[in-house]
Amino acid sequence: MKVIEYSDEEADSFADDSYDPLFLVKGVEQSVDDMKEIANLRKKDVEMFVKLDSDLLAFGNSYNFNSFEMSSIVDAKKEAFDQIADVIPKYPDSDLYLIGSSKSGLGDLNLVIDLCWVIPDPVYLPSNYLGIAKKKLMDNLVCLKDDEVRAIKTRIPFLSFKVLVRGYCFSVNLSVNNTNAIYNTHLLYHYAKFDKRLAPLVKFLTYWGKKIGIINSFDGFLNRYTVTLMVVHYFQCGVSPPILPNLIFLYPEYFYGDGDVSELDYEVEFDGKVFEDRMGLTVEKNYAPLGDLLIGFFWYFKNFQFDSHGIYFKMACCGEKKTSDKFFIEDIYDDFSACRISSLDKLERIKSAFHQAASVLSAEPVLKNLLDMEKSIL
Structure with missing residues (x-):
């Protein structure tokens, strides 16, 4: 950044x-x-x-969504966000943020949730925190689909996984300290x-x-x-x-x-x-x-x-x-x-x-x- x-x-x-x-x-x-x-x-x-x-x-x-579907998807996204926020570890002043088109209002009503986990004054590299989060998600996230959380190694590493909430299957991307996003x-x-x-x-x-x-x-x-x-x-x-x-x-x-x-x-x-x-x-x-x-x-x-x-x-x-x-x-x-x-x-x-x-x-x-x-x- x-x-x-x-x-x-x-x-x-x-x-x-x-x-x-x-x-x-x-x-x-x-x-x-x-x-x-x-x-x-x-x-x-x-x-x-x-x-x-x-x-x-x-x-x-x-x-391509009617008003009922739009409301249902928004509510399901909020519930998925809350469940993920409850599971990832807590550090001093750390927080989870919704990023991307779901927050900006410039995207379609898709089944993608982009998240950034902000950890002030980190001790470890983002990849290390993602490893910690991966274990927590696989052990404790009830809505996790397929019991799989993948670590994607790119310039900005992130976790990729799916959750099933209220009948909707969301693809989730979780990065750490990607504050530019x-x-x-x-x-x-x-x-x-x-x-x-x-x-x-x-x-x-x-x-x-x-x-x-x-x-x-x-x-x-x-x-x-x-x-x-x-x-x-x-x-x-x-x-x-x-x-x-x-x-x-x-x-x-x-x-x-x-x-x-x-x-x-x-x-x-x-x-x-x-x-x-x-x-x-x-x-x-x-x-x-x-x-x-x-x-x-x-x-x-x-x-x-x-x-x-x-x-x-x-x-x-x-x-x-x-x-x-x-x-x-x-x-x-x-x-x-x-x-x-x-x-x-x-x-x-x-x-x-x-x-x-x-x-x-x-x-x-x-x-x-x-x-x-x-x-x-x-």
Whole structure:
């Protein structure tokens, strides 16, 4: 985990004319023309675009679950969390945190529970604590399915196991002192709360990407977290006026990544009025409908210069790539790229999917046509 700090030169760059004076994000020039062109497409077939908007919103709200199932899954997740928290060892000031899309509100209502076990002033390595937790879980967790807890050795090691609660089988991932994930979750939670269009777009793109095979980190493609960051970046730099601000620079007291994770504030509100009062400027609201934003996302990334440019959240911009990553997208509280595309061939297949999706929706803005894209096209 790193604490985000800005040099004087970096801080001064936000005063440049290329940055939005209120949200402090640097837009891509082509985005203005793209959004105008998409708006013109809407004028030619208003009815179909309105249905595209409503289908996206409905998809984001339901994600193939009815209201009863949604409530049941949420309750079952809470019960699973409580049972796991009761079993893992207790250390001074240690605590268990729900992280990822289940907490940020940017994921589908899936059967995955991502957890971080925070142990202040640890004596042992995370892998040692995971070994202790593994034994406790296998000996005492009543809802453990298959009596198996696997230790996964990655850059950030974690335990992987399944629990059966209220008839739902949840896949659980438990890491230790992965505080950057807690800070990320907190930031993404506030972005989702800042603009309600973010969540349905992320949910749909996640579903679509998994369906056609470009979200599959085990095979060297994108992961769900990367796609979420791509949409956040697009909402900052790929639309005009911008939809999301640079909360990291504007509110360091909340988002620098140096505070006690137990004191992260999920209730504080950041909205247009707050920005107007703080900056003495009027917010130019972006009213682009969901359908326009979906098409714009595909246009933006089909033209993205992956070989030479990367995405930087600290500076809220697209800039020259400084690493050998196939696709560099800054992991906000880490020194690594959030994306691990394994080969140029995989990247080309991802770009091909974006190109085809842009063509499909530009020709006829029907969500079903996008969902009918098959893995075979890649």
